Each structure stands twice: as C-alpha cells, then as structure tokens.
Amino acid sequence: MPRSSIIFLPMLVLNYLRNCYNKISLRQQRCCYVLLILLFIMIWIIYYLLKLNPEVDMIIHSTCINNNPLHGWDGTILGVEVSNSNSLQKYSNQSYFNIHHNTERNDRKLINLHTIKGKNRVIMWGSHHKTGTYLAQKLFSTICARMSWCCIFHVTKESIDSIKYSLDNDVVHIIGHTHWIWYPEELGIPYKFIHFYRQPLKKITSGYRYHKDGAEGWCKKFITYPKLCTNKINNKPKDIISREAVVKYCFNSHLCETCCRREHEKDIVFGYNNHHHNYNNNNSNLLVEYAARPTIEYDFLCKYLGNSSTSIMDTLLLNPPSKGILIEAALDYYENLRMARIYNHTKYDPNTLNLDLDQYMNNYQAATKRLLKFLDLDKSYNFLMNLEYDLNFYDIEMSPVYRWTMSNPYTNHIDNSHITFDFNGELLNNKEFMELYKPIFDMMK
Numbered sequence: 001m002p003r004s005s006i007i008f009l010p011m012l013v014l015n016y017l018r019n020c021y022n023k024i025s026l027r028q029q030r031c032c033y034v035l036l037i038l039l040f041i042m043i044w045i046i047y048y049l050l051k052l053n054p055e056v057d058m059i060i061h062s063t064c065i066n067n068n069p070l071h072g073w074d075g076t077i078l079g080v081e082v083s084n085s086n087s088l089q090k091y092s093n094q095s096y097f098n099i100h101h102n103t104e105r106n107d108r109k110l111i112n113l114h115t116i117k118g119k120n121r122v123i124m125w126g127s128h129h130k131t132g133t134y135l136a137q138k139l140f141s142t143i144c145a146r147m148s149w150c151c152i153f154h155v156t157k158e159s160i161d162s163i164k165y166s167l168d169n170d171v172v173h174i175i176g177h178t179h180w181i182w183y184p185e186e187l188g189i190p191y192k193f194i195h196f197y198r199q200p201l202k203k204i205t206s207g208y209r210y211h212k213d214g215a216e217g218w219c220k221k222f223i224t225y226p227k228l229c230t231n232k233i234n235n236k237p238k239d240i241i242s243r244e245a246v247v248k249y250c251f252n253s254h255l256c257e258t259c260c261r262r263e264h265e266k267d268i269v270f271g272y273n274n275h276h277h278n279y280n281n282n283n284s285n286l287l288v289e290y291a292a293r294p295t296i297e298y299d300f301l302c303k304y305l306g307n308s309s310t311s312i313m314d315t316l317l318l319n320p321p322s323k324g325i326l327i328e329a330a331l332d333y334y335e336n337l338r339m340a341r342i343y344n345h346t347k348y349d350p351n352t353l354n355l356d357l358d359q360y361m362n363n364y365q366a367a368t369k370r371l372l373k374f375l376d377l378d379k380s381y382n383f384l385m386n387l388e389y390d391l392n393f394y395d396i397e398m399s400p401v402y403r404w405t406m407s408n409p410y411t412n413h414i415d416n417s418h419i420t421f422d423f424n425g426e427l428l429n430n431k432e433f434m435e436l437y438k439p440i441f442d443m444m445k
Contacts, residue, residue: 057145064150066169121190126180128339130206132196132357133178138394149173181262193352197343200336205423208328214313227252229306235292246290256335266291300436305330321421344443364395
C-alpha cells in the first residue's frame with residue numbers, strides 16, 4: 001500500500017462514519033451519543049480501577065515461577081473484600097503449608113538478579129499497623145509492574161520461615177511484610193531495606209480513631225484482652241521464663257502477638273540488640289530463650305486493656321477520649337516498641353531507608369525521589385521519570401480520586417473527624433504512659 005494511502009486512511013474512515021451518521025435518524029444519533037458517553041465512562045472507570053489497584057498490574061507482569069504473585073494481593077478492591085485473604089494465602093504460595101516447618105534450604109541463587117545497578121540485592125520493605133502499609137503496597141506494586149519483577153508481599157502473622165521459603169524457591173526481586181518485626185540482615189542475603197515507621201504519638205492517635213470507627217473486622221469482635229491480667233507474667237524482670245508462658249500471654253496482646261513474643265526474647269530483654277537467630281536449625285525455637293520484661297508493662301496493659309469485656313471498637317466508644325487514648329496506647333505498645341527498636345537498629349545502616357509516613361505525606365514528591373534514588377534502579381533517566389510520575393498518583397494532596405478512595409467508609413485511612421481533644425497533651429501529661437513509653441521515645445531519637 002502506498003505511503004500516501006496510509007496517511008489518508010484515517011481521514012477516509014472518519015468521512016465514511018460521518019456520512020453514515022448523517023443518514024441515520026435524530027433518535028439514532030442520540031443513541032450514538034449515549035453509547036459514546038457510556039463507552040468513555042467505562043474506559044475511565046477501568047483506567048482508574050487499574051491505577052488504584054496496581055496489584056493487578058503487578059500480577060499480570062510478574063516473572064515469578066514457583067511463587068504465585070497472588071500472594072501480593074490482600075483480596076480487596078477499593079477496600080472491599082472480593083476474595084477471602086486466607087484462601088488466597090493458602091493457594092498463592094506453598095509456604096502456607098510450610099509456615100511452621102523449617103525445611104532444608106537451597107543456597108540463595110542470585111544469578112541474574114540485578115535489582116540494583118551492577119549488584120545482586122533483594123529489595124525488602126516492612127511496615128507496621130497505621131504506618132503506611134497501604135501506601136507501601138501501592139508504591140511497590142507499581143514498581144514491580146513497571147520493572148516486570150517477581151514480588152511477594154507477606155501479611156500480618158506470616159513468619160520469617162514463610163519469607164525464607166519464598167526467597168529460596170524463586171528469584172524474588174522485592175519481598176514485603178505488613179507486620180515487619182525483624183532486622184533485615186536476619187534473612188542472610190544482600191538487601192536494600194525500606195522501613196515505614198511513624199512517631200509513636202501520631203501512630204497512637206491515628207490508631208485510636210481508626211479502631212474506634214471499627215475500620216477493620218477484628219475491631220468489632222471480642223478479643224481475650226482480660227487474659228492479659230489472668231495470664232500476666234509475674235516473674236521479676238529479666239527472670240528466665242518458658243516459651244509457653246510467653247506464647248500464652250502474648251496471644252492476648254493483639255494487635256501484634258509476634259511483636260510481644262519477640263520483645264520477650266532473652267537477648268532483647270538483656271539489651272543485646274545485635275543478636276541473630278540460627279534459622280537454619282530444624283528446631284530454631286529451642287535456640288531462643290525468653291525473659292520477663294519490666295513489671296510496668298504488664299500492669300499498664302492489664303489496667304487499660306485488660307478491662308475490655310467487649311470489642312475494642314465498643315470499648316473505645318464507651319470510654320471518654322482521656323481513657324480511650326490510654327487504651328489505644330496499651331493496644332499499640334508492643335508493636336510500637338518493636339518499630340522503635342528496628343528504627344534504632346537500622347538508622348545508621350547505609351542499606352536501610354527509614355521513612356516517616358507523616359513526613360512522606362507532607363512532602364510526597366520529594367520523598368518519592370528520595371525512595372527511587374535509594375533503590376538505585378538500573379534503568380534509563382526517561383524510564384525513572386515515567387515511574388516517578390506513576391508513583392505520584394498516590395499523592396493524596398494532588399490526586400482527588402485516590403484521596404476519595406482513601407477516605408471512603410470501607411478504607412477509612414484519612415481522618416475526616418473534627419475531634420478537638422488534645423490527645424498528645426493527655427498522653428504527655430500521664431506519668432504512667434511516659435514511664436512506659438520512655439524507652440520507645442529514647443530509641444526514636
């Protein structure tokens with residue numbers, strides 16, 4: 001076909017459609033307008049659904065062979081559960097069947113794994129409750145999709161064995177966890193670690209509003225918080241205690257039982273912050289000794305959280321803000337302690353980037369540039385600029401569509417309340433709270 005014909009072909013098609021349009025009745029013309037508008041709306045909805053759920057794009061472009069990329073999806077769209085997350089975990093990764101079993105592991109194969117310029121490293125990201133989990137999933141899903149990488153995101157209670165199983169059975173480029181409790185070097189591989197954290201007072205205040213609104217299903221269910229009193233550890237601080245006693249106590253410390261257990265490990269209680277577990281042993285739990293923590297912790301959690309005889313949502317609703325914020329401080333305590341310890345341990349690590357969620361959101365675009373610079377992706381300037389543009393979609397201040405999805409009742413991640421109570425003042429003027437949280441504030445300096 002001559003080149004001139006190719007150039008004029010679109011014009012010929014348009015002329016043909018125009019002639020056809022002029023020959024039909026006015027009613028048929030109106031129907032065409034309606035259909036075009038509906039088509040435009042459908043395209044717009046599909047486009048924004050994909051932008052709002054980059055996990056879909058990540059799954060489509062995944063290069064995982066042995067790990068199913070569905071492991072990176074929590075089963076929700078716009079905050080609405082469309083598939084049971086437990087079922088997804090069961091069928092999306094074989095580590096579901098091995099989560100409590102240490103198997104003989106192959107040597108980590110880093111061949112052809114070039115996440116960083118000229119270096120073989122796995123990118124890890126970790127968050128905590130109300131510290132940017134939702135944002136981290138969006139950011140790294142987008143990066144994974146654009147890079148066509150194998151990325152696995154683990155959730156809540158999945159153990160380090162589950163993470164190691166994923167790493168040992170595929171060339172994983174990014175591994176993430178929504179309740180990260182480990183030091184990054186414990187995985188025993190070269191890494192770039194991104195740790196999302198938050199100042200404790202802001203995390204407590206945000207959690208209070210979120211849990212009071214019943215934003216998650218567990219907030220509306222009764223949890224055995226009274227057993228924090230009946231199962232209270234009565235040993236003197238630093239006394240060696242059994243694993244059974246720790247598991248029994250920490251089981252009632254939701255929202256982070258794993259944080260509670262980890263903080264009772266002897267090495268941490270005695271201040272040996274740089275200890276490492278031997279996870280290659282077939283029964284690694286026997287290698288860990290546990291010790292009692294300061295009595296004030298058990299007393300504070302019993303006093304404020306142990307009196308909850310209903311769901312945490314109803315407990316917060318039934319109590320005035322002055323007491324409710326202390327209940328939330330007890331609820332968050334072990335996770336805040338773990339978050340602060342990880343921050344303190346990694347703040348001088350050149351392979352770790354600690355990101356304060358509030359600072360990130362207040363200066364989103366600069367923080368995103370900082371994140372991409374830290375990742376040091378082996379891509380062209382134009383590619384990185386396009387990737388940065390895609391990531392800026394999740395800037396709440398600049399993206400009204402994303403802001404709406406974050407503030408709708410299903411997700412409830414943005415504080416639209418107008419509570420004028422001085423939560424910070426209430427906490428800072430409470431002697432019990434300040435004594436309990438002093439080690440946390442010291443580690444966050």
